[in-house]
Amino acid sequence: MPDFIAEWLNQNEIFTAMTIMEYWDGMVTTVHLVFLSLVIGLLVAVPLAILRTVRNPFVSGPVWLYTYLFRGTPLLIQLYIIYYGLAQIEGIQETFWWEIFREPFYPALLAFTLNTAAYTTEIIRGAIVSTPHGEIEAAKAYGMNWFMRMRRIVLPSAARRGVQAYSNEVIFMLHASAIASVVTIVDLTGAARNIYSRFYAPFDAFIFVALCYMALTFILVFAFRKLENHLLKHQRPVNG
Amino acid sequence: MLDLKGYGPALMDGAIVTIELAFLSLALSVALGLVGASAKLSQSRVAKGIATTYTTLIRGVPDLVMMLLFYYGGQVAVNMLSDYIWEAYEIDFFFQFDPFISGVVTIGLIFGAYMTETFRGAFLAVETGQIEAARAYGFTRFHTFRRIMLPQMLRHALPGLGNNWQVLLKTTALVSIIGLTDMVRVAEEAAKAERMPFHFFIPVAFVYLALTAGSELFIKWLDKRANVGVVQGS
Numbered sequence: 124m125p126d127f128i129a130e131w132l133n134q135n136e137i138f139t140a141m142t143i144m145e146y147w148d149g150m151v152t153t154v155h156l157v158f159l160s161l162v163i164g165l166l167v168a169v170p171l172a173i174l175r176t177v178r179n180p181f182v183s184g185p186v187w188l189y190t191y192l193f194r195g196t197p198l199l200i201q202l203y204i205i206y207y208g209l210a211q212i213e214g215i216q217e218t219f220w221w222e223i224f225r226e227p228f229y230p231a232l233l234a235f236t237l238n239t240a241a242y243t244t245e246i247i248r249g250a251i252v253s254t255p256h257g258e259i260e261a262a263k264a265y266g267m268n269w270f271m272r273m274r275r276i277v278l279p280s281a282a283r284r285g286v287q288a289y290s291n292e293v294i295f296m297l298h299a300s301a302i303a304s305v306v307t308i309v310d311l312t313g314a315a316r317n318i319y320s321r322f323y324a325p326f327d328a329f330i331f332v333a334l335c336y337m338a339l340t341f342i343l344v345f346a347f348r349k350l351e352n353h354l355l356k357h358q359r360p361v362n363g
Numbered sequence: 364m365l366d367l368k369g370y371g372p373a374l375m376d377g378a379i380v381t382i383e384l385a386f387l388s389l390a391l392s393v394a395l396g397l398v399g400a401s402a403k404l405s406q407s408r409v410a411k412g413i414a415t416t417y418t419t420l421i422r423g424v425p426d427l428v429m430m431l432l433f434y435y436g437g438q439v440a441v442n443m444l445s446d447y448i449w450e451a452y453e454i455d456f457f458f459q460f461d462p463f464i465s466g467v468v469t470i471g472l473i474f475g476a477y478m479t480e481t482f483r484g485a486f487l488a489v490e491t492g493q494i495e496a497a498r499a500y501g502f503t504r505f506h507t508f509r510r511i512m513l514p515q516m517l518r519h520a521l522p523g524l525g526n527n528w529q530v531l532l533k534t535t536a537l538v539s540i541i542g543l544t545d546m547v548r549v550a551e552e553a554a555k556a557e558r559m560p561f562h563f564f565i566p567v568a569f570v571y572l573a574l575t576a577g578s579e580l581f582i583k584w585l586d587k588r589a590n591v592g593v594v595q596g597s
């Protein structure tokens with residue numbers, strides 16, 4: 124078997140060490156972009172989700188509008204608006220922001236972060252709203268104030284209910300990040316497109332990259348299953 | 364009023380392309396979903412295996428990569444096939460793989476996998492008593508499916524179906540990347556030519572918003588109708 128692989132590697136012109144390195148760099152960019160946008164998105168989403176559950180419509184209204192706008196339009200349009208739009212803002216080219224937003228990576232990061240934060244906000248809100256009322260009453264009876272109730276009761280219990288929906292969002296984000304290649308970022312898909320146009324070999328270029336994404340997806344699915352098992356340990360049947 | 368610098372009609376045509384694409388892909392994905400769900404619930408191991416492989420493969424790969432593979436790869440495959448047919452039978456056969464067809468096929472295939480899961484759950488939600496009763500009345504398998512399973516399963520499938528439709532609608536924007544002149548493509552060209560990105564992309568974003576908001580209302584209405592005979596627990 125190794126002979127067969129070695130022979131195959133010697134014969135083909137596409138999968139040389141150089142193109143493999145291109146794919147590797149693309150993978151690093153994809154993981155970097157997705158990881159950063161997910162982490163920042165989650166950090167933004169938790170306070171937004173709490174604000175979204177506040178009764179005062181002047182507080183929850185703007186958050187609702189934000190999530191509605193970002194969930195109701197395609198991510199590609201959001202990326203275009205931010206990528207092409209930022210450069211058109213008057214005077215931005217004189218400020219230090221231009222140093223950051225001149226590279227396509229940061230506009231894409233901003234677009235992805237805003238998008239995932241909107242979806243995550245709604246996931247967390249759903250989980251917060253469905254907290255059993257008894258848990259909150261019990262926390263009140265123990266004399267916990269609002270902040271402590273949030274930190275010790277509501278958010279941990281919401282995390283357990285939201286983790287499954289959030290794992291879907293993470294995988295969705297990984298797949299959606301493929302559009303970063305449209306704004307000249309050389310992520311995994313960008314590497315595949317370059318290699319396709321160099322060799323005019325669509326099957327080799329895209330099937331290989333599809334396998335890379337699949338591997339990343341399965342790693343994520345596996346990690347989230349572990350996390351779910353950990354978070355829901357107390358619900359496991361005794362003899363299960 | 365909004366001044367679209369003469370791009371108005373092109374944007375309008377693009378919007379129609381988007382809607383056509385969305386409906387055709389929806390039809391394909393529902394058909395695939397019904398077949399896939401039936402395969403997953405069938406006794407046959409082979410059918411089950413094929414359906415499971417299909418849904419697993421689709422859910423592991425980004426939609427854009429799939430689309431690029433079908434668009435560029437589809438043409439190469441057609442060329443290879445036409446070469447073969449010419450050499451073997453001397454028949455001149457050629458077929459241009461255009462972005463619209465690739466878009467419908469890709470989006471249909473992707474959402475067919477999601478529909479498979481939705482319909483599978485919905486079929487399982489139909490009470491077995493209903494099916495047993497149908498069999499007792501002498502319904503054939505096909506009649507049981509059409510008269511008993513399908514109407515009762517739709518009620519359970521609707522929320523998932525609605526969700527998939529909303530995501531599908533937004534996925535259609537990706538076809539602009541493989542060169543279909545849908546409204547995103549027109550807006551992109553206009554924005555580049557006029558150097559006014561906000562001016563063209565924001566109206567297009569609002570068209571999508573209107574489409575998703577309209578669909579949401581329609582799905583709610585359908586859901587209400589489908590659940591007329593069901594007593595909702597409080």
